[in-house]
Amino acid sequence: MRDAPSEVGLERHFVLHAPxxxxxxxxxxxxxxxxxxxPPATVLLDSRLTPVPKIDPKITxxxxxxxxxxxxxxxxxxRSLTQPQNDILxxxxxxxxxxxxxxNTSIFLQNRYLIPPSSFAGLPWKTTVRLWIERIWxxxxxxxxxxxxQSETMASAVIKAFNQEPxxxxxxxxxxxxxxxxxxxxxxxxxxxxxxxxHKNHITLLAAWERLAMSGxxxxxxxxxxxxxxxxxxxxxxxxxxxxxxxxxxxxxxxEEMPELYASAxxxxxxxxxxxxxxxxxxxxAAGLPIIAAERDYVRDLVDPVETFxxxxxxxxxxxxxxxxxxxxxxxxxxxxKGLLVKLRxxx
Numbered sequence: 001m002r003d004a005p006s007e008v009g010l011e012r013h014f015v016l017h018a019p020x021x022x023x024x025x026x027x028x029x030x031x032x033x034x035x036x037x038x039p040p041a042t043v044l045l046d047s048r049l050t051p052v053p054k055i056d057p058k059i060t061x062x063x064x065x066x067x068x069x070x071x072x073x074x075x076x077x078x079r080s081l082t083q084p085q086n087d088i089l090x091x092x093x094x095x096x097x098x099x100x101x102x103x104n105t106s107i108f109l110q111n112r113y114l115i116p117p118s119s120f121a122g123l124p125w126k127t128t129v130r131l132w133i134e135r136i137w138x139x140x141x142x143x144x145x146x147x148x149x150q151s152e153t154m155a156s157a158v159i160k161a162f163n164q165e166p167x168x169x170x171x172x173x174x175x176x177x178x179x180x181x182x183x184x185x186x187x188x189x190x191x192x193x194x195x196x197x198x199h200k201n202h203i204t205l206l207a208a209w210e211r212l213a214m215s216g217x218x219x220x221x222x223x224x225x226x227x228x229x230x231x232x233x234x235x236x237x238x239x240x241x242x243x244x245x246x247x248x249x250x251x252x253x254x255x256e257e258m259p260e261l262y263a264s265a266x267x268x269x270x271x272x273x274x275x276x277x278x279x280x281x282x283x284x285x286a287a288g289l290p291i292i293a294a295e296r297d298y299v300r301d302l303v304d305p306v307e308t309f310x311x312x313x314x315x316x317x318x319x320x321x322x323x324x325x326x327x328x329x330x331x332x333x334x335x336x337x338k339g340l341l342v343k344l345r346x347x348x
Contacts, residue, residue: 122198196229
């Protein structure tokens with residue numbers, strides 16, 4: 001990695017500011033963006049982003065540690081690059097902290113939590129504090145910057161929160177679904193590709209799988225959770241499995257390995273409460289999987305699910321799974337007055 005340039009030339013160039021992106025959906029979008037960059041350009045990256053893809057050697061690459069001092073260094077470097085002749089893309093949701101965000105600055109908003117009035121319920125207190133700070137940072141420092149989002153639902157939330165209409169530019173990595181012949185038979189009935197944040201709604205999904213198992217229906221479910229996230233869900237996992245639910249914790253996969261993972265499933269399920277985009281929905285669609293998802297606007301922005309449910313209700317999720325598997329829940333008999341009297345006499 002090179003040191004920050006002491007002077008910025010007069011030639012107009014592109015500045016990509018992403019010192020807080022190293023994992024998850026942000027990483028999946030950042031990597032192809034880096035590969036597509038052409039000089040003149042400068043990129044500011046998180047040192048945890050490894051491996052860095054092959055970048056044109058004429059592009060200046062700056063790396064910063066994920067510490068308070070490292071982030072300050074990144075902001076100082078960005079301030080030195082904030083010139084009228086430069087186009088700046090803040091890829092990590094936040095505007096410049098130490099320089100004014102002018103019209104040549106764009107902010108790519110990927111984190112729905114930063115758009116009020118999104119609730120922080122269920123998040124660790126440290127995460128909540130960080131998000132409150134970042135929410136204030138975005139509100140106070142965005143200035144004249146252009147806001148960029150990836151869906152109509154996210155755009156509506158931005159308009160309500162900031163009275164500013166953003167540009168909608170959805171983009172994805174190059175998707176290359178695996179063929180059935182390449183990876184053989186299906187090993188999972190349902191697949192949920194998501195990290196373990198509270199809004200991903202794993203606890204309600206696990207409760208639905210426990211309910212299904214207790215009723216005698218035991219479809220398999222694959223979850224892409226890190227060891228840390230899996231540990232947080234130990235109790236609901238244990239409860240569901242003790243009821244007979246078939247739940248498999250899957251190792252984290254690289255972007256290149258995701259087509260193989262999707263090819264191993266018969267259907268995708270997506271109970272997340274909200275998303276700024278929902279890349280796994282696009283990936284599942286590209287893989288040709290039927291999608292069972294929350295009845296939420298962010299879902300309808302991207303795909304047409306074969307079944308939907310209320311993501312706050314384990315019973316609704318379980319019923320949607322039953323409908324998809326053609327094992328619908330038995331309906332309670334609706335009685336008339338005479339029928340009620342018959343039942344009452346029978347139960348004496």
